[in-house]
Amino acid sequence: MRLTYEQILDKLGETVGWERRGDGISRVFKFRDFKEAVAFVNKAAEVAEEMDHHPDILITYNTVQLSVFTHSEGGLTDKDFALAKKVNQIV
């Protein structure tokens, strides 16, 4: 179920580092170098597979931007915030 605007604001408040961007939510993670960035992407990919929910992932040398959105619902859902929080735990 799609979250309402108020629910999204509430949940953003408890999801460190993530912000509204376009239709979804996203966070930029910064690492020492490309190698560390790719290592993080592999950990995030594991989380994504476990949750069967796949963020867009942009690697630009030592930064990784994750963006998440529930395509099947055409909006943001609990699943998006669950993924965001789980990813925050592996940084």
Add this chain to the structure above:
Amino acid sequence: MRLTYEQILDKLGETVGWERRGDGISRVFKFRDFKEAVAFVNKAAEVAEEMDHHPDILITYNTVQLSVFTHSEGGLTDKDFALAKKVNQIV
């Protein structure tokens, strides 16, 4: 050294699947699923580390877009096309 417009066109002609996009060159690779896309990213990342030349990498579920550009030269160089060709060999 930055390549000229004519050199870029020549090299694009011999670099399957890559096209001019923005300032750089890029190619979209499509896979069966997210897992295979991530596996490819790991192989491409190895090539990037070996060549010390790092493309931007965008993973969107089962597709991966690589984009490359030589920031230090402010343009496209032989290094960009060398990376593109090497990545083409690992698909």
